[in-house]
Amino acid sequence: MSRRVSDARLVAYDVLRDVDERDAFANLALASHIRTARLDGRDAGLATELAAGTLRNQGRYDRIIELASGRPTDKIDARTLRVLRLGAHQLLAMRTATHAAVNESVELQRLGANPKAAGFVNAVLRTITRETPEAWDERVGESARNLDEAIALRTSHPTWIVRAMRDALRAEGRDDELAALLDADNASPAVNLVVLPGSPVDAETAAVLGTDTEIDRIIEADGVSPIGMMLSRGNPADAIDAIDSPPGTIRVQDQGSQLAALALTGATPVQPNERWLDLCAGPGGKTAILAAEAAMQGASLRANEVTPHRADLVRQATEAFPELDIVSFDGRDDDAFGGDERFDRILVDAPCTGLGALRRRPEARWRKQPSDLPELTALQGELLDAAVRHLTVGGVLAYVTCSPHRAETRVVVDGLLKQHPELRELDAKAVLQSAARQPLDLAGEHLSAQLWPHRHNTDAMFVALIERVA
Numbered sequence: 001m002s003r004r005v006s007d008a009r010l011v012a013y014d015v016l017r018d019v020d021e022r023d024a025f026a027n028l029a030l031a032s033h034i035r036t037a038r039l040d041g042r043d044a045g046l047a048t049e050l051a052a053g054t055l056r057n058q059g060r061y062d063r064i065i066e067l068a069s070g071r072p073t074d075k076i077d078a079r080t081l082r083v084l085r086l087g088a089h090q091l092l093a094m095r096t097a098t099h100a101a102v103n104e105s106v107e108l109q110r111l112g113a114n115p116k117a118a119g120f121v122n123a124v125l126r127t128i129t130r131e132t133p134e135a136w137d138e139r140v141g142e143s144a145r146n147l148d149e150a151i152a153l154r155t156s157h158p159t160w161i162v163r164a165m166r167d168a169l170r171a172e173g174r175d176d177e178l179a180a181l182l183d184a185d186n187a188s189p190a191v192n193l194v195v196l197p198g199s200p201v202d203a204e205t206a207a208v209l210g211t212d213t214e215i216d217r218i219i220e221a222d223g224v225s226p227i228g229m230m231l232s233r234g235n236p237a238d239a240i241d242a243i244d245s246p247p248g249t250i251r252v253q254d255q256g257s258q259l260a261a262l263a264l265t266g267a268t269p270v271q272p273n274e275r276w277l278d279l280c281a282g283p284g285g286k287t288a289i290l291a292a293e294a295a296m297q298g299a300s301l302r303a304n305e306v307t308p309h310r311a312d313l314v315r316q317a318t319e320a321f322p323e324l325d326i327v328s329f330d331g332r333d334d335d336a337f338g339g340d341e342r343f344d345r346i347l348v349d350a351p352c353t354g355l356g357a358l359r360r361r362p363e364a365r366w367r368k369q370p371s372d373l374p375e376l377t378a379l380q381g382e383l384l385d386a387a388v389r390h391l392t393v394g395g396v397l398a399y400v401t402c403s404p405h406r407a408e409t410r411v412v413v414d415g416l417l418k419q420h421p422e423l424r425e426l427d428a429k430a431v432l433q434s435a436a437r438q439p440l441d442l443a444g445e446h447l448s449a450q451l452w453p454h455r456h457n458t459d460a461m462f463v464a465l466i467e468r469v470a
Helices: 007-022 026-037 041-056 058-069 078-093 098-112 115-129 133-143 147-155 159-171 175-185 203-209 236-241 255-266 285-297 308-317 370-389 410-419 428-435
Strands: 191-195 228-231 250-252 275-278 300-304 325-327 343-349 391-401 423-425 462-468
Touching (some): 007 041, 007 078, 007 098, 041 058, 041 078, 058 115, 058 133, 078 098, 078 133, 133 147, 147 175, 191 236, 191 255, 203 228, 255 285, 255 462, 275 285, 285 300, 308 325, 343 370, 370 391, 410 423, 410 462, 428 462
Parallel strands (some): 275 300
Antiparallel strands (some): 391 462, 423 462
16 A cells, blocks of 8 residues: 555554454454554554544544534445544544644545545545634534533443443442543553462562663552552563563453452452352453462362353463363353352352443443343343352352443342342452552442542452352
């Protein structure tokens, strides 16, 4: 293709196409296209910002495009709309020079989309340049049918998600934090690393070893997880390679996920020869932490993942623990538990809407619908019922979702406790506070804990701890 369009923009366009047409995950598509195009660090960063930023702000940009073009986006060719979204992101959210954003968008339209619409792209983007982002946001708000839709459009969240987030915050008495939460969803998250328990180096030592003296400290032992680190810039693979630790003991993982795994092992004192189960293990990040903890504390761990290819990801994530028993069954079936076997600790990291990870998976907000909830919550309840059947008396069950939606959090837990009088809820807030590196602002009257991106700089992980008492 012509060099009139930068490789970074071509990669970003290809990612948007894959997300639209192939239901690709943006982060995986980005990594693949960056490798294929052999982008250097600077261009890889630009392609990432173009693709991820455009996806995060897609709802807002679509309304601005409609106002600037005078036509609804569903009447614009999908290829052309992708070009317009990328152009809008450069004009409204980046420091890209106006002429570069417009001209390269027009060339991208000619090369990769519909050449006949190049004039249309030029006209729409030049219309966008005539007003400030603040002025466009004012027009966007005025175009909304109600206040919730105005908030949704300005913050680029579907209206139903805005309402769900407000409900979850209101349950904690914190609905005044809605704007901060939605802003956090639209911010590029820092890369978080985990040092598995029992590794030759701890997080503080690893951060020093991974420091490049020429560019100062790029890794900090910081964040809420005691085994977590934060990468300020650069390629995480390069940072990990710079640390003298066995392969697989340091990897990328959100610190909320780290704390969720540690909650299960820290809920009660571990007794000799305990048996643990990770019921929904894929892709294996929490499994690796549990495997490391089990190795340290003399427990055994079984990991089940219903999807065979995700079970392979669990195997890759836990290569350092060859003794781990990894199987692939439906978590509602006895086969997942080895028949009639019972376990002292069970993690149910249940399939969910993933609304807690919108900052890392920006495309997810446009794929999920309220109609997805009934099937998901039914599955969550069935997985928990199966886990309870295989939990020993005195055993602990951790119910975890990467979602703050109350239908997937407290509603599920309250239903489980009502259905099973042999269970009692433990104080997950106290357990997480005890495990965390720094004090956690955990609000609400319930014993379960909800983490938040705007408050804890983690994904919005929900953790409930349940003990079987009879």
